[in-house]
Amino acid sequence: xxxxxxxxxxxxxxxxxxxxxxxxxxxxxxxxxxxxxxxxxxxxxxxxxxxxxxxxxxxxxxxxxxxxxxxxxxxxxxxxxxxxxxxxxxxxxxxxxxxxxxxxxxxxxxxxxxxxxxxxxxxxxxxxxxxxxxxxxxxxxxxxxxxxxxxxxxxxxxxxxxxxxxxxxxxxxxxxxxxxxxxxxxxxxxxxxxxxxxxxxxxxxxxxxxxxxxxxxxxxxxxxxxxxxxxxxxxxxxxxxxxxxxxxxxxxxxxxxxxxxxxxxxxxxxxxxxxxxxxxx
Numbered sequence: 568x569x570x571x572x573x574x575x576x577x578x579x580x581x582x583x584x585x586x587x588x589x590x591x592x593x594x595x596x597x598x599x600x601x602x603x604x605x606x607x608x609x610x611x612x613x614x615x616x617x618x619x620x621x622x623x624x625x626x627x628x629x630x631x632x633x634x635x636x637x638x639x640x641x642x643x644x645x646x647x648x649x650x651x652x653x654x655x656x657x658x659x660x661x662x663x664x665x666x667x668x669x670x671x672x673x674x675x676x677x678x679x680x681x682x683x684x685x686x687x688x689x690x691x692x693x694x695x696x697x698x699x700x701x702x703x704x705x706x707x708x709x710x711x712x713x714x715x716x717x718x719x720x721x722x723x724x725x726x727x728x729x730x731x732x733x734x735x736x737x738x739x740x741x742x743x744x745x746x747x748x749x750x751x752x753x754x755x756x757x758x759x760x761x762x763x764x765x766x767x768x769x770x771x772x773x774x775x776x777x778x779x780x781x782x783x784x785x786x787x788x789x790x791x792x793x794x795x796x797x798x799x800x801x802x803x804x805x806x807x808x809x810x811x812x813x814x815x816x817x818x819x820x821x822x823x824x825x826x827x828x829x830x831x832x833x834x835x836x837x838x839x840x841x842x843x844x845x846x847x848x
Contacts, residue, residue, distance in 0.1 A: 569707055573672065574622040576703045577644065580670065582617035584642050590668045593617070594633045595644035596626040604680075608633055620644065624678040627685065629790045631656060631744040634667060642668040646677075648687075648788035650696035651821025652744035655784060658824055659831075661747055671696030673706040687789025687802060697822045726804065727767070732797045735765040735773060739791035739801070743777075745784045752776060778805045783812040783829040786821045 577595070584590040597609035597619050606626040610633075611617055622644070631652035634641045645653060650671055656662040673695050676688030696702065737753070740746045753773055778801075785805050792802045813819055816837070818829035 569705070570623045573703050573705055574620070576705075577622050577670065577672070578617045578620050580701055580703070581611065581620055581642060581644075582614045584668065585612070585617065586614040589640065590642035591639040592637070593620065593642045593644065594630055595620045595622075595670075596628075596630075597621050622672065624675070624682075625680075627677045627793055629742065629744055629788050632747075635662065635747070637666070640666050640668055642670055644672060645669050645696055645699065646672055646674045646788075647693040647696045648691070648786050648821075650698050651693065651786035652788065653821075654698045654824045655786060655821040655828070656744065656747075658827055664824055668701075669696065669699045671699030671702040673702070673704040675706040675708060685789055685793060686800075687787055687792065691787065693787075698824060726771075729799050729801055730767055730770040730774065732799045733770045733774070733801075734797055735770060736796065738794045738796065739799075740777065742790040742794040743781070744786065744788070744790070745781050746777070774801050774804065778808050781805055782808045783816070783818055783831075784820050785809045 581590075581593045581595070585593065591612070593611040595609060595611065596606040598621055599605040599607045604625055606621050606623060606628075608628055608630055609619065611619060626644075626646065629652060630643055630645065630649050634643055634653070635656075643649065643653065650669055653662060653667060653669060657664050657667075674688075674691075675694070676691060677685050678688075679685060694706065695704070737751075740751060740753075753776075785808075787806065787809065789802055791805070792800055809820070812829050816829040818826070820828060
């Protein structure tokens with residue numbers, strides 16, 4: 568199968584969902600009116616408009632946030648990471664499962680404008696949505712993972728180098744499904760986290776704080792990295808925390824709609840490796 572055949576199946580399914588009243592709206596991807604080859608989020612309400620839906624290697628944006636606050640049943644065209652994000656939001660009681668129809672798209676990964684695999688997609692291990700109401704399979708062959716950076720590069724110097732590029736525009740926060748707080752800790756009035764010319768300390772506080780807020784909640788979609796205009800690669804830091812949570816607690820975010828993130832639950836048997844060593848020994 569191919570993107571083209573998946574797109575055809577997607578359009579047929581969405582036309583049927585809207586015509587039969589299963590969903591009142593479809594949130595998916597369409598072609599940009601300003602630049603060809605770029606998929607942008609769109610909504611479709613009429614069965615005949617399902618032909619506007621697109622599915623290709625440029626369906627990069629995460630759509631999970633686009634269904635928040637909608638009334639009635641919304642159908643979501645969901646990459647595996649989008650489906651994981653929705654499952655996490657349902658588990659955290661930010662979305663109502665009864666109001667969402669998930670169309671799981673088997674995904675080969677997305678590319679940048681040059682046709683190169685996006686880093687998060689190349690490293691992705693979830694090619695099929697773990698939660699869905701309908702699934703469209705037949706994705707092209709997945710991308711090969713790029714060479715990993717050596718462990719020695721996860722250093723203070725690397726972190727500082729990434730911070731030097733950051734301009735604290737908060738695009739990563741706005742693109743992240745998990746940053747749904749009405750008032751972010753960075754936007755509070757006291758102390759002033761964002762001076763007119765943010766210093767390296769403010770940048771570090773922001774990125775380290777966000778990484779901890781996403782501990783055990785990141786679905787590895789790479790949205791933070793994809794939207795950054797300054798080329799900041801902070802995903803490696805959040806991925807390190809994600810890998811730690813999975814190793815210590817066996818938790819992988821967004822695999823079902825009922826399990827709360829590891830750090831939102833407590834058990835007396837939980838290990839405290841950061842304080843007492845492995846298994847409290």
